[in-house]
Amino acid sequence: MDKGLQRKLKACSDLPSLPAAAARVIELAENPAASMADISQAVSLDPALATKLMRIANSPLYARSRQIGNLDMAVMMLGLNATIMLALSFSLSASMRRSREGGMDYSLFWRRSLLAATAARVIAGKRPDVPVEDAFLASMLRDIGLVALDKVQPGAAAAQQDGHENGQLEIGVWLLDQWHFPLHLLNAIQDSGHCDDLGRSAAEDDLARCVALSRLIADFFMAHDMGEHLGKVRAFATRHWSLDNVWVGEVLGAVAKEVPQIEELFELDLIDVQSLDGLMTQAKELMMVRSLHTAQVLESNREESRKMARKAQLLEEKANRDHLTGLWNRAYLDTSIKTLFEQSETDRQPMSVIFLDLDHFKQINDRHGHQTGDEALEHVAQILLDNTRSYDVVSRYGGEEFVIIMPGMDCDLATRVANRLVSSLRKSPLATDSGEKVTITASAGVATHNDKHDFDNPEGLMRAADQVMYVAKTSGRNRFVVYSKCI
Ligand SMILES: Nc1nc2c(ncn2[C@@H]2O[C@H](COP(=O)(O)OP(=O)(O)OP(=O)(O)O)[C@@H](O)[C@H]2O)c(=O)[nH]1
Numbered sequence: 291m292d293k294g295l296q297r298k299l300k301a302c303s304d305l306p307s308l309p310a311a312a313a314r315v316i317e318l319a320e321n322p323a324a325s326m327a328d329i330s331q332a333v334s335l336d337p338a339l340a341t342k343l344m345r346i347a348n349s350p351l352y353a354r355s356r357q358i359g360n361l362d363m364a365v366m367m368l369g370l371n372a373t374i375m376l377a378l379s380f381s382l383s384a385s386m387r388r389s390r391e392g393g394m395d396y397s398l399f400w401r402r403s404l405l406a407a408t409a410a411r412v413i414a415g416k417r418p419d420v421p422v423e424d425a426f427l428a429s430m431l432r433d434i435g436l437v438a439l440d441k442v443q444p445g446a447a448a449a450q451q452d453g454h455e456n457g458q459l460e461i462g463v464w465l466l467d468q469w470h471f472p473l474h475l476l477n478a479i480q481d482s483g484h485c486d487d488l489g490r491s492a493a494e495d496d497l498a499r500c501v502a503l504s505r506l507i508a509d510f511f512m513a514h515d516m517g518e519h520l521g522k523v524r525a526f527a528t529r530h531w532s533l534d535n536v537w538v539g540e541v542l543g544a545v546a547k548e549v550p551q552i553e554e555l556f557e558l559d560l561i562d563v564q565s566l567d568g569l570m571t572q573a574k575e576l577m578m579v580r581s582l583h584t585a586q587v588l589e590s591n592r593e594e595s596r597k598m599a600r601k602a603q604l605l606e607e608k609a610n611r612d613h614l615t616g617l618w619n620r621a622y623l624d625t626s627i628k629t630l631f632e633q634s635e636t637d638r639q640p641m642s643v644i645f646l647d648l649d650h651f652k653q654i655n656d657r658h659g660h661q662t663g664d665e666a667l668e669h670v671a672q673i674l675l676d677n678t679r680s681y682d683v684v685s686r687y688g689g690e691e692f693v694i695i696m697p698g699m700d701c702d703l704a705t706r707v708a709n710r711l712v713s714s715l716r717k718s719p720l721a722t723d724s725g726e727k728v729t730i731t732a733s734a735g736v737a738t739h740n741d742k743h744d745f746d747n748p749e750g751l752m753r754a755a756d757q758v759m760y761v762a763k764t765s766g767r768n769r770f771v772v773y774s775k776c777i
Pocket residue numbers: 614647648649650651652653655659660661662663664667688689690763
């Protein structure tokens with residue numbers, strides 16, 4: 291801290307001071323031998339404080355079925371740590387509010403401090419290893435440096451209060467140190483100003499984060515522009531704890547619920563009751579909008595994935611297609627015949643294969659040129675497609691050879707298809723650019739699995755269709771032959 295400022299603070303007779311009961315409580319907190327009875331006795335010196343502790347022990351904040359009838363019981367029920375922290379919170383808030391007003395808005399200061407403390411309590415309750423009273427007190431006193439600063443440099447305090455800067459932290463820690471405040475609370479307050487750069491124990495770092503986030507939540511409850519503050523709260527929860535909208539919504543809801551009890555205990559209106567409902571509705575709406583935004587982002591990601599999948603599908607399909615005719619290629623045929631053969635086995639359903647080879651195709655190339663030969667292959671492909679079902683696998687096996695797999699088709703039907711194909715080809719000559727008609731014929735072989743014959747594997751089925759196609763070739767071409775055991 292700046293030496294001049296420190297001198298001024300030391301010389302200032304009007305700094306906030308620690309009430310006697312609170313000072314005694316701190317003394318006891320430092321003494322490991324102190325008992326609950328000692329604490330209870332110290333608190334009883336301040337009747338207002340004792341009453342407050344009784345009230346809080348019986349409040350829904352510490353909901354118990356049994357009524358707490360005396361201070362000893364209250365101290366026992368709250369536990370040592372909680373009693374000390376609550377005693378300090380009450381004493382300090384009461385004495386601070388009596389402070390003379392300087393350049394700073396004290397009402398705003400205490401509202402913000404108590405709202406933050408309430409939020410810190412809620413957050414700590416959701417974090418393992420963070421005592422709620424530690425979080426409550428550290429958060430409530432986080433900006434106490436502003437009160438001290440206000441005594442020596444009123445303008446500076448007011449400016450920092452407006453800007454919510456962290457310059458007051460050092461002064462606050464200095465003041466609390468003068469009061470012999472426990473070191474872990476001083477550390478939490480100091481560290482809450484630089485949460486991106488923490489390095490103590492996990493519990494201490496989490497306490498600092500509770501304090502920092504509680505301030506952002508207090509700003510949210512007090513702000514006119516809730517959206518901006520909600521964004522900060524969410525960003526903090528995500529950045530430091532990877533927590534989502536749902537968690538933030540739960541915390542805000544729990545804070546709103548605790549506010550009336552804290553208001554009653556500290557006799558201070560933190561939030562206008564009517565605006566509280568509105569605030570929560572707005573918060574929920576904002577959460578919803580953000581969820582919707584998230585949903586939109588997810589949806590656009592999904593759309594992106596769908597596009598990618600379609601692209602990949604198209605690319606895969608392209609890789610499986612014959613460039614000239616657009617029919618399935620040999621690679622695809624090899625894969626699909628395996629799958630369809632297995633399927634035929636499982637379902638005990640027939641499947642047929644037609645092996646088709648164009649006749650004297652070399653002559654077409656030789657007479658009409660390679661270009662016309664290509665057109666003839668495309669022409670044949672179209673005729674094959676026109677005469678088969680959409681789910682038949684019509685493929686170019688190579689050169690002027692074609693294979694058609696027809697799942698679920700028995701031998702009789704496959705024979706009809708083969709007949710139709712061979713005759714359609716014969717009857718549909720290719721019209722060349724020169725106006726010439728080129729007749730194309732083919733020889734085909736038909737084999738069927740799971741009907742009249744069972745094959746051991748798809749290769750056997752293909753071989754059979756190929757064999758009878760050669761029979762068709764050698765027996766005069768422009769015909770088809772059906773595989774039977776006698777061949
Ligand atoms: N234009 C063109 N011709 C091709 C293509 N692929 C193979 N061929 C031709 O197809 C012809 C096949 O000739 P062959 O194997 O002797 O058979 P064929 O002339 O049809 O006689 P058969 O099968 O015995 O009736 C060859 O001349 C190949 O060059 C292609 O993509 N485009």
